[in-house]
Amino acid sequence: MQQNFSDIKYLCGNEEILSNIVNVPVLSMFSPKMKNFLYALSSQILKDPKSKNYPDVTTYAFWIRKAHIEREQLKFYNIENRLGRGVAFHIAPSNVPVNFAVSMTSALLAGNPCIIRVSNKDFEQVNIICDAINKVFEKMPEMMHYLCIIRYEHSQEITQTLSSMCDIRIIWGGDATIKEVRNASLPPRAIEMTFSDRHSFSIINADEYLKTDFQKTANNFYTDTYWTDQNACSSPRFVVWTGKEIKKAKEIFWKTLEEKVEKEYDLKPISAVNKLNSFCLFAASHKNIELIKHTNKLFRIQIDSLTSDLADFKDSCGFFYEYETQNLEDIVPLLTKPCQTISYLGINPNDIKNIVLKYGTKGADRIVEIGKTMNISFIWDGYNMIEAMTRILFTD
Amino acid sequence: MIDNFHNLEPYSLNKEEKEKLLLEHELELTKFHYNHCELYRNILNAMGGGNLDDIKSLYDLPSIPVRLFKELELKSIKDEEIFKIMTSSGTTGQKVSKIYTDKFTALLQQKVFIRLMSEFIGKKRLPMLIVDSPSVIKDRKQFSARGAGIITLNVLSTKMTYILNDDMSLNENALIEFLEENKGQKFLIFGFTFMLYQYFYKSLLKLNKKYDMSKAYMMQSGGWKKFEENKISKEEFQRRFKDICGIEHFVDHYGMVEQTGCVYADCECGNMHASIYSDIIIRNYKDFSPCKIGQEGIIQVISSLAHSYPGHSLLTEDRGVILGEDDCPCGRKGKYIKVLGRMKNAELRGCSDTYAAKF
DSSP states (O other), rough: OGGGGGEEEESSSSSHHHGGGSSOOOOOTTOOOHHHHHHHHHHHHHHHHGGGGGGHHOOOOOHHHHHHHHHHHOOOOOGGGGEOOEEEEOOOOSSOHHHHHHHHHHHHHTOOOEEEOSSOOOHHHHHHHHHHHHHHHHHHHHGGEEEEEEOOSSSSHHHEEEEEEOOOEEEEEEEHHHHHHHOOOOOOOEEEOOOOOOEEEEEEHHHTTSSSHHHHHHHHHHHHHHHHOEEEEEEEEEEEEEEOHHHHHHHHHHHHHHHHHEEEEOOOOOHHHHHHHHHHHHHOOOOEEEEEEHHHEEEEEOSSOTTGGGGGGOOOSSSEHHHHHHHOGGGGGGOTEEEEEEEEEEEEEHHHHHHHHHHSSSSEEEEETTOOOTTTOOOETTTTTTHHTEEEEEOO | OOOHHSSSSSOOOOOOOOOHHHHHHHHHHHHHHHHHHHHHHHHHHHTTOOGGGGOOOGGGSOOEEETTTHSSSOSSSSSGGGGEEEEEOOOOTTTOEEHHHHHEHHHHHHHHHHHHHHHHHHHOEEEEEEOOOGGGOHHHHHIIIIHHHHHHHHGGEEEEEEEEEETTOOOOHHHHHHHHTTOOOOOOOOEHHHIIIIIHHHHHHEEEEEEEEOTTTEESSSSSSSHHHHHHHHHHHHHHHHHHHOOEEEEEEEGGGGGOOOEEEEEEEEEEOOOOTEEEEEEEEOOOOBTTTTEEEEEEEEEEESSSSOOSSSEEEEEEEEESSSTTTOOOOOEEEEEEEOOOOOOOOOSSSSSSOOO
């Protein structure tokens, strides 16, 4: 078991800590020790001038500052009867650099020591956060026992060894990664949290939209979509329009967005071909659809029904299916298991919630305003992350 | 209709003459495929390209991405008319293109291929040295990949001699025997670019003896993709072969299984030429508008030979540039181009996985 550890690179921690992590006692939920560590990490990150260049890093640092964590803590009751489950083994995704830290934060607040495998891609954001952690370790050496952040090349052997050591396995990065990692078995009592491929959509009330600041709405929608190449789980791929003045609203909405996209978004040539390909694949088997021509940065496909196969034809980098309706219940076919976030503008979120509850759909985990789909949260993909990583100590 | 093309010299028409002839034929093909291939009809309708009266020039001709042939069964013939299904090369696990041809299309493609190649290597069939191992056409699994490419060339050769062993080492005896047999005569060498370099050039380099292949025409396939990593340009590749065995004639060509027959072969000046049977339009990355001469973009290929499947106008995933039209010093009319390689894959942000393949 020891020998394959030599292929591991340590961003935080070392081989000795990793070998010994199974013997580290768990802590209670929101333990002062963990909280103080996070507060120290927050100020350490903000002290680093490099972090200013990365909004995702500073957002994370603010998210773990004292005021915010204390507020989050108030949302839980019965904290004193909850404590960690054991070692949390995180497999972080390759293309959302700060995600590993969000996952780590939840596990630490739950009271669990962490092994985190980060992607082999060299992200500056990962370096900034890991440097900050190491600096905090200097002041709080006792915290070192709780955390190993590592990299290793594809190795079923190492994944199996670490899986055998863990009590919670958290897999980010999508269906293919989950399938691959699941080849490594877990101990009988271990639990697993998986973050699979998801997709999302938006609902806009045209009349309410026409009352908004168009530029601001475009900025918000841009953040939800183009900012991550419209490739995040939470990025809307379909836009459902309701209300009376749909035609007018659509015209202004897309025109304002397109102006911003033309200025700010860098479309890779291959993405233009990919989008045309996705459109053709959809068009080949669907009638009564229409492609609205803009430049290659924006593809809009008008459709006359919402069907559950729509997500099979989704694409990224500015590729939207659009649908108009006066009956919100038309969205039901979209609420399949992979459906994650429904973002809205000018709609009462309870109306959407009630549809999910009425039909008992297996999809839809999040209903948030347009512009907020990228917000980080302890509640993700239907999990209350901190709580899900604890165990309850029952006393009668 | 296509007979009109056969009666002309393949590189004899100037811009106006060619566009007139080709457009007429392309309109007919578009109409035919629109009426006979439902998937193609649906796509054109959704693109707003269903009205053929709107097509005033080759530039207006709707084109579909070449990748669709990997995903969809695109054909305009009945199942009982299928003569041959051609597949593209692809590594394990990758989807391959499937091209459905009837007898008419298959024969037409072969006829035009011979016609065009003979403009560069002469009209006579020649003995051909294949830089590959004979097992490449025996093993059915590999057959669709490299083997198919080799089989197509059968029509150009009197006899094919394979000069690699199964382990890709050079079969020097076979080489000596071939050169002895064809001493002082013109012959062909064919191989995939990376194999020519890796297993032929490098093996020749190690031998103590130099072989004279100055009468050879080296044809190659597979593009320069792998060579971008090696940092060896086409010119450098050719210079090295000239040094090691005196080869002076190189017929690099651009083509694809989706438009078999319409090859774009290198002339004596090193330019790739479009014949009267086909054309190239370079498309702007930003909006797919046509690029001017000298401007780099995405290659769209137009062929007059795709009769059984809607592959007469395709948007490829290759980058290229038109160097000129009707004025190549070699005297051939039509556009001449340079292929710049495959478009780079984009590494997207977001959570969807790019990492699984590496994990």
